[in-house]
Amino acid sequence: MEENGIPLWLFEHCRCSSHQHPVVDLAEKEMDNPTFRSDTVLSDVHLHCPSKRHLMVRLNAVGQPVFLSYFKLLWSIEDLASGKHVREITTGREHQCTSGDELCDKDRSNMKEEGELNVEGVKALLDDDGDLEVVRRPQSASDLQAEDLLRDIACPVILMKGKEDAFEDEEQECTCRDVVKIEHTMATPLEDVGKQVWRAAFLLADYILFKRDTFRGCSVLELGGGTGITSIIMATAAKRVYCTDVGEDLLAMCEQNVALNKHLMEPGGGEIKVKELDWLKDEFCTDPEAPYSWSEEEIADLLDHCSVIMAADVFYDDDLTDALFRTLYRITHNLRNSCTVYFVLEKRLNFTLRHMDVTCEAYSHFRNTLNDLENLQDGKMKYTVEPIKLDFCQFLVYERIEQLELWKVMANHLT
Numbered sequence: 001m002e003e004n005g006i007p008l009w010l011f012e013h014c015r016c017s018s019h020q021h022p023v024v025d026l027a028e029k030e031m032d033n034p035t036f037r038s039d040t041v042l043s044d045v046h047l048h049c050p051s052k053r054h055l056m057v058r059l060n061a062v063g064q065p066v067f068l069s070y071f072k073l074l075w076s077i078e079d080l081a082s083g084k085h086v087r088e089i090t091t092g093r094e095h096q097c098t099s100g101d102e103l104c105d106k107d108r109s110n111m112k113e114e115g116e117l118n119v120e121g122v123k124a125l126l127d128d129d130g131d132l133e134v135v136r137r138p139q140s141a142s143d144l145q146a147e148d149l150l151r152d153i154a155c156p157v158i159l160m161k162g163k164e165d166a167f168e169d170e171e172q173e174c175t176c177r178d179v180v181k182i183e184h185t186m187a188t189p190l191e192d193v194g195k196q197v198w199r200a201a202f203l204l205a206d207y208i209l210f211k212r213d214t215f216r217g218c219s220v221l222e223l224g225g226g227t228g229i230t231s232i233i234m235a236t237a238a239k240r241v242y243c244t245d246v247g248e249d250l251l252a253m254c255e256q257n258v259a260l261n262k263h264l265m266e267p268g269g270g271e272i273k274v275k276e277l278d279w280l281k282d283e284f285c286t287d288p289e290a291p292y293s294w295s296e297e298e299i300a301d302l303l304d305h306c307s308v309i310m311a312a313d314v315f316y317d318d319d320l321t322d323a324l325f326r327t328l329y330r331i332t333h334n335l336r337n338s339c340t341v342y343f344v345l346e347k348r349l350n351f352t353l354r355h356m357d358v359t360c361e362a363y364s365h366f367r368n369t370l371n372d373l374e375n376l377q378d379g380k381m382k383y384t385v386e387p388i389k390l391d392f393c394q395f396l397v398y399e400r401i402e403q404l405e406l407w408k409v410m411a412n413h414l415t
Contacts, residue, residue: 007372042187043196045398057183061249064185064195071197071229074395076177077236077264080209180396181260183253184227193316194226194250200313200344201226202398203390205233207342207406210392212237216268219305221331223277223324224314228254232261234310235270242302244277251276251292273298279323282330303334309411310342315366325369332411333381341409343370348403370407384410 057068185195208215208230215237222231222243231243231254243254255274265271276285276292284294309328315321332339347363374385388406 007369007376039189040187041190041193041196043193043198045197045199045202060185060195060253062192064188064192066183066185066253068181068183069197071180071182071202071396073178073180074397077267080212080236080395177263180229180232180264182227182229182257183260190316192247192250194224194245194247195253197227197229198313198346199398199401200346200404201230202396203400203404203406204230204310204312204342204344206395206400207344207388207392208233208237209395215308218308219302220308220310221302221306223279223309223311223327225254225274226250226312228257228272228274230310230312231272232258232264234308235265235272236268238270238308240301240305241270241272242275242298242306243272244275246276246278248291277327279320279327303331304336306331306335307337307339308342309339310344312344313346315343315345316348316362318362318365321362321366321369325373329373329376329381335411338410338412341411343407343409345405346401346403347405370409373409380414382412382414384412 055068056065058066060066182197184197185192188195215234218238220231220234220238220241222234222241225231225243225245228243231241235241243258245251245254251274258272258274274292275294275298276290278285284299285292286296286299287293309331311324314324328341332341343366345363345366347360349358349360370385373383376383386408388408390400390404390406394400
């Protein structure tokens, strides 16, 4: 809904915590419309790394286990900076490509043809009801024994008192220049999802590495930075990155991750400043007693020089989505120059009893709000929205699923 060409979410300032999901009282709700919620969420990004790369290093301030994971870059930062030929990993094989705008059209067309053939093959395996028919060859005892010999043995890693001993194997296997070290949690309540590593952050990191020249020397603001992995990758090219979020424990974890990855940022001279930025508040936190508050000089630097704003996988709650767009409007309106905004998200489909169908309400709300932003008519700002095709090289090991989306928004002053 709009009022004089301005969406209502610009006026609605929600002060309640959008993370609190009260248990449904069926006595007050209609019995034919119950709602079921799960309080714990888990990212599956860690499943794409060997188990030995996830070492529990400590408990955080609220008693949650904190793990240290090594996410390997497919190419070193030095190779990317020098523009050397690199290898792009695709499904089932590798092929040569160059970093930048040049991509292997022939290989892409081959991949498309293979995908079409695979779809036809899958359709052929469906029965009359649409169920998948899986034909399995009976296995002999010798086959099972052979599989056991090939299967990697997953054992828990017990940390010694000496931290150096616990990471000795990791240090030998991974060189500093091709590894991102991230402290994170594995499963958290919804209000702590920023402490996990999410797939959309890897997609945005891929795009940053692919377009390094675009971000070189920029001043960047990340909204909802979480563990800081996207800001860390951005700082390999940008001059300064303000990585923002809320919660002292989360910001401390982010700051620790920045310290763990200084080796990636030093060649380009980039720096990261971890700051608090609450979307539910109208102003920057300038309280000198707060550990991650802003100084007047930092606020002035951001407003004078910021040319890129980014946010990865922060659209999972409608109230928070509205709050983010209000914050985005306020900041872009106060910037001295125009800027480019990048949104990355994953459409998470769920079956709901209310719709009796598979839906993605959080994604639908994001798209509606993004459409409102593009159609905004306040005489002050003009926002131009366009999707970005996900046909660029992959630089990190993760599953680039079709539910991932990357959006680019150009924010320009009209006056």
